[in-house]
Amino acid sequence: MKRIITALFLLFLLFVSLLPITAFADIEGNVDGGGGGMESGTSDNYWNTGDEAVRVTVVRASDHAVVTAPIDLTNKKPSGTIGHFHKISKIQYNNGTMLSPTIDSYVYVNPSKSIPKIISTTGGNVNIPAIKSYFTDELVIKYIATVTGMDYDVLIRGDYKLLLEPVAYLTFNGVKLAMTATEAALYDEQIGGGLREKMGNLSHKNLPLAMFLEVGDLGYPAWSGSKTSTESNADIKAALGLGIVRFKDKPEAPPEIGVYDYEYRVGTEVITSVFVSGGQSDPDRPVSVSFQIGGKSYIVGNVFYPDGDSQLAWVRWTTPDAPQTMTIEVSVTGGGTASKGTITANIVDLSGNDPPNPVADDRNDSFSSASAPVKPQTASASWGVWRPWWRENWVWISNWKWVGSEEHGHWEDRGHWEDHGWWMFDFDRYRTDISASMTVTPDEKNPTASGKVMKSGYGINQSVTASVSTNQSTAVTPPQNAVTCFPEFRYESYWRLLDRTASGYSARFEFAKNQYSTYNRRTHFTPLWMPDGTYKPHTWMIDCWTPAGMLSMSLTDAVTIKGNLWQDWHIAPQKPD
DSSP: OOHHHHHHHHHHHHHHHOOOOOOOEEEEOOOOOOOOOOOOOOSSSEEEEEEEEEEEEETTTTTTOOOOOOOOOOOSSOTTTBOEEEEEEEEHTTTOOOOOOOOOOOOOBOOOOOOOOOBBBBTBOOHHHHHHHHHHHHHHHHHHHHHOOHHHHHHHTTEEEEEEEEEEEETTTTTTEEHHHHHHHHHHHHTHHHHHHHHHHHIIIGGGGGGOEEEEEBOOOOOOSOOOOOOHHHHHHBSSEEEEEESSSSSSOOOOOOSSSEEEEHHHHHEEEEEEEESSTTTTTEEEEEEEEETTEEEHHHHHOOOEEEEEEEEEOOOSSSOOOOOOEEESSSEEEESEEEEEEEEEEEOOOOOOOTTOOOOOTTTOOOOOOOOOOOOOOEEEEEEEEEEEOEEEEEOOEESSSSSEEEEEOOOEEOOEEEEEEEEEEEEEEEEEEEEEEEEETOTTTEEEEEEEEEEEEEEEEEEEEOGGGOOOOOOOOOEEEGGTTTTTSSSEEEEEEEOOEEEEEEOOTTTTTTTOOOOOEEOOOOOSSEEOOOEEEEEEEETTTEEEEEEEEEEEEEEEGGGHHHHHHOOOO
């Protein structure tokens, strides 16, 4: 009997050892929230407690790319004909995706474990610890992985994060709508402030303040503003209506501490911007913004925005030719305040770090390949400018006078018309898009190259082209710099700052002329020891500045290394005459 029990126990251990091993991760919720009381609605404009959802998107941590279609988790069963704006995440909107309303079937998911209260009401604020606990629960994470089609073990290993966005099901002007806080801000801008006017306590307070970050992440800042007041469209788009779940199953590098608001390159045309809010800015009481930069004063006048909102103000200037740290002072006159009173800019020089010239006896026996880096990439940006216009409202001002004699006269109204109108605001939208491509080819002086196959030791040529389209060119600089790093240095230590050989909104960049090239060509020489295989330089094209930030592109192209230069040499004794 003992032998049978022992055998069964060993068989059990063998069975357990063959089971798949599930990775365990340290799951953290980066979520805080606020909100407050709600006003009573009307028959056409209202929201009911609990009519809510949470939009969940899987995002790659390294480059903030959206890797799964967003899903809406809710305890409710909303009508399939509810109006909505498709399943678009905050990151996609901030990267330039336009608002797209539809009444096509609205798809949602009812999780088996009920979601805690998300949006605060007059009856009480939400329980942030309960929300954190829910969205960091292992079973909930596994359920989200299944619904989004993401492998659970891949999701939790530290390379991905969950973006959470509160969703409200509300009735506006008699129409049932589903929207995130970002969609509410974009929609309000689209209809000239009508949503804020009628549903502001929900759309601009309790919905965006339902979730915000405790610490900055995925390019979004921690929220330091009020937790109980209505917020501007700009603040909602920039920092509200989101939470993040992150996973750690491996030691993380210490976070980089950013001490600069901007990093610019020397001798580069740039744009510096701030948001102005508060007070009342209209043509009767104009606001102006002053930027003090490098001993010069730049004034931006006629800054207008509706009461309770904000306006982006910016200045276009050229950085100095020498590296330095600059302090930019910003002041506002005429009422209102700037989002930053002091801006610190780091001016850097990317030149002078060219690779050393490879020579015939170079060796690198310990070389190991590295993946090409993924630099921050922003292909589009959008912003807007409030434009005031006067809505006339003519009112007759009576002024009755007795005309004629005391016995035979009559009353006559000698009044006049007065315009008792008011200022209205339209939001003019602007957008910039950039596209770019990179081509790497063997140098034309390479005698044995065939197509994109070449031997190591010869040079390569490179061309980077960029095209910028915008509907406000005065507020957009052309792309001005591009930097290429190389696989033989594991994309570290050395790089080449490219020459801009064609300027403007259709720009072109190439290698600078190589001092070690016999023919003074625009080339980069590959090392003789480079092993056979793919040779893939990486280029980061930068410094296309807009009021909403810098546009940049992360680009790669490759040639194939097969053999080396020595194979093209043949040494033999000279034949006698």
